[in-house]
Amino acid sequence: MSEKQKKQKLTPVQQEYQALAKRIEPKRTTFKNCVRAFLSGGIICLIGECITKAFITWGGFTEKTAGNPTVAIMVLLSVILTSFGVYDKIAQWAGAGTAVPVTGFANSMASAAIEHRSEGVVLGVGGQMFKVAGPVIVFGTVAAFIVGIVHMILQFNGTGAGS
Numbered sequence: 001m002s003e004k005q006k007k008q009k010l011t012p013v014q015q016e017y018q019a020l021a022k023r024i025e026p027k028r029t030t031f032k033n034c035v036r037a038f039l040s041g042g043i044i045c046l047i048g049e050c051i052t053k054a055f056i057t058w059g060g061f062t063e064k065t066a067g068n069p070t071v072a073i074m075v076l077l078s079v080i081l082t083s084f085g086v087y088d089k090i091a092q093w094a095g096a097g098t099a100v101p102v103t104g105f106a107n108s109m110a111s112a113a114i115e116h117r118s119e120g121v122v123l124g125v126g127g128q129m130f131k132v133a134g135p136v137i138v139f140g141t142v143a144a145f146i147v148g149i150v151h152m153i154l155q156f157n158g159t160g161a162g163s
Helices: 003-009 012-024 030-059 067-083 086-098 102-115 121-159
Strands: none
Touching: 030 067, 030 086, 067 086, 067 102, 086 102, 102 121
């Protein structure tokens, strides 16, 4: 159905409202939003990299072993900032830049837990928190299984059974 056909089905009052809404609707600032997302995501990654370097320099970790504690620290920082309401203010400014890294996942889980804490620990916090995390965890597990099977088949076919 074309735009003209849709307009013909609207009453004059509805058409007038549509015109008014179109006039006063704020313009989308796509470029500015992309720059903000890029900068905020980059800053989050820079903070993570600084934490990794600190573990390597002062903690005696190697490049390989510093990753896990770095992720734990980033998740902890995200949950703390979420609990004080700071992460949400950053996310309003930054947009998708805060949603992509692991900190965005931690924020979404912590937000759900904080929002439903009045319903109790099990049904409120636990139940609501895993409504967000459950699909992500299941998808990650299934995707990892499929990639592992494909890798095993390719490795088996490439090197032969005796290698």
